[in-house]
Amino acid sequence: MIRSTHLPLMVTLATFVLAFALCGWQYPSMLSTRVVANLLTDNAFLGIVAVGMTFVILSGGIDLSVGSVIAFTGVFLAVILRDTSIHPLAAFVLVLLITTMFGAAMGAVIHFLEMPPFIVTLAGMFLARGAAYVLSTDSVPITHEFYDTLQDIYWKAPGGGRFRLIGGIMLLVFICGALVAHRTRFGQNVYAVGGGGPTARLMGVPLARTTVGIYAISGGLAGLAGIIFSLYTSAGYSLATVGVELDAIAAVVIGGTLLSGGYGFVAGTFFGILIMGLIQTYIVFDGTLSSWWTKIVIGALLFSFILLQKGLTWATITRKRTATGSAQQS
Amino acid sequence: MTTPQAPLLHASGISKFFPGAVALDEVELKLYPGEVHALLGENGAGKSTLIKCLTGAYRRDGGTITLDGEDIDAKSTAESQELGIGTVYQEVNLLPNLTVAENLFMGRQPTRLGLVNRRQMNTQAREALLGYGLDLDPGEPLNSFSVAVQQVVAIARAVALSGKVLILDEPTASLDRDEVDLLFGVIRQLKDSGLSIVFITHFLDQVFEISDRATVLRNGRVVGERLLADVTQHDVVTLMLGRQLEATVQDRKAGKPGALLLEINDLAKRGMIEPFSMNLHRGEVVGLAGLLGSGRTETANLLFGAVQADHGKMLIDGREARIANPRDAVAQGFAMCPEDRKTHGIVGDLSVRDNIILALQARQGWMRPIPRAKVHEIAEHYVKALDIRLASLDMPIRLLSGGNQQKALLARWLATEPDVLILDEPTRGIDVGAHAEIIALIERLRENGMALLVASSELEELVAYSTRVVVLRDRHQVRELTGDEITADNIVHAIAAEPEKGAA
């Protein structure tokens, strides 16, 4: 059943379909599996980190640290694989633990010290970036046969598209994220916190556990995105992925999630990512446009989505005004 | 009632201190199984605070609580829910962004294989609400329903959580008589099954109708516990106030209304209120009567420009006035005290003083600040005049008790010294003492030549102060009562007894 709360999601979906159709009409070769496969591969790390960001924004918070955490993860992996003989899988587990704990710690500070998420995660952003610099200021290449093995896993679709492992992992993360957000008690608590902290507390929602959990998820997924990014680039560089947190926020908002929290869907974020990726692909296909157009189009999109949300909120309020009373008449 | 055995819930020596105020001082509360226990007291007496201390929403500063003879110490509302104490707090209780079913089942969703089973949740929610006379789609977001429906959902949630004790803090404030009856039916059932129920309200009729016993608080202390079968309303009121309440209904001096101030011609808004016409003179109180949803609030909003009329016109002092929004209305000498103070009224984090001065300052324009001393004087004056109980004028208004917030809001609009004052449910959540004071105040304002329009669901109250009553039904203006016609009976008649046009 379609409800008013699903409307932003529908609009996002429609935008994507429309954009894809337009691209295909202008450059028929964009309708190939190759383009689709690249879309997934190129945006894998961004998608994963945007899932975490969706949780954070649904709860009414923000996480500015994720870009730095991705860079830190990359450098950490590169350094550890260069200097020690630890197996990459063990290094993955280790770095996921670190980033999850890092997120949880930020969540704890936000909840227990009652600090605004903006400030806490801004501090986290500097911390993680600083830690990455401390490990290495140069780009450190990763050369390990395990990496080659992982990079060689792909499924070749008819039409020549190569669907790689990292794109698959992103899809998996989205599916798990959607399940957790919409079908678990934890997910319901996230929405509750976004709807209003004090009320949620009176309703018996465990605020501390939920807040810490949300930022732990965001940190952990940023770690996973870091691993994916290192697979994608085969290197770790402390200056990489600057500003990725903002791209993730943009994807979440374009996906129809309300920045003030409480409303939105993980699936929306997926299409937000695809829309942003599509714009980039279009500009590559065109060849004459400067890549800065990506930013401009995304900016315009963001702006129109925010306007749309305002409009919808306003529409529900008026609808509610007229509905008041009619509910009681009968 | 025979003297019952041991209390089910026994709180003793409960104390709670706030900066600058002792909210509770060694309070004792005994709840026996199968009883409805009313908790009474003036605005700010400490009723809500006591409830919050009992259920872990506040940490108490002293005292012990036993449930079934065992010491309990809930540190959060989640813990008290697990102990079987379900509560409807006075403030907003539910989350507007979630669906009705999600609100109802928050924290105890039916799961299968660890995943929330939405279909089952929606079916169960629908069934549960049918028991309260609500047939609605529980998959819709809560904020698409009226305040009354939301309140019923909050009650349904608390009832479902209450294995042993159910606590209701002013649950009936926004309910219709029918809904109150349904609620009381549910309460009686729960009572028969051995639950203890705490019931807080300022409607004494309801207290005597449903409760067996009452504990009365005054200034954070227990001043008495009574079996209600043994006492009269008068006794209870005297105990609450610590003094006798002067006779409430004075003789309405049929003072001649002054000059014509406001002429309303067929003002309407499609889907909200049908054409509405009325004249309002200085020195007149026009009451707006009607059931919930009959268009009382809508009419008030229309006059104040909070919603735009799409038909008809309004004349002020004979000149046509264009009121497109509340700003225009305020500039024309209107003031309105809204029904829903939580969303349209108080600015929670601002001080009481700033909240009181807000409307006056807004009318003056922000570029011309009112001098500090003047602000203080005005705020002081109204705090005294309306008997607002507070620790200091500087405290954030959200820390005031519910009824005192209501009074502060009234003060805000009185401070603008308007020509036309629109009051929507001015006595909701206000205690009996203050109730009488507000009625007296309305009388006084009228004598000073103000024109008042008061929407209220309490007929006795309307009868007490109105010089005319306009009755609304289904968003139509159906009757106007004047002079001796104004009796509660006549109003009820006009609301209900008249046959519908075109109906059999």
Ligand SMILES: Nc1ncnc2c1ncn2[C@@H]1O[C@H](COP(=O)(O)OP(=O)(O)OP(=O)(O)O)[C@@H](O)[C@H]1O
């Ligand atoms: N957080 C707080 N900080 C400071 N003072 C507070 C706080 N909460 C309540 N108070 C004060 O404690 C007193 C008791 O308030 P409470 O809300 O319990 O009253 P009440 O009996 O429920 O009144 P009402 O009938 O108006 O709801 C009030 O004077 C109020 O100002």
Ligand SMILES: [Mg+2]
């Ligand atoms: Mg109260």
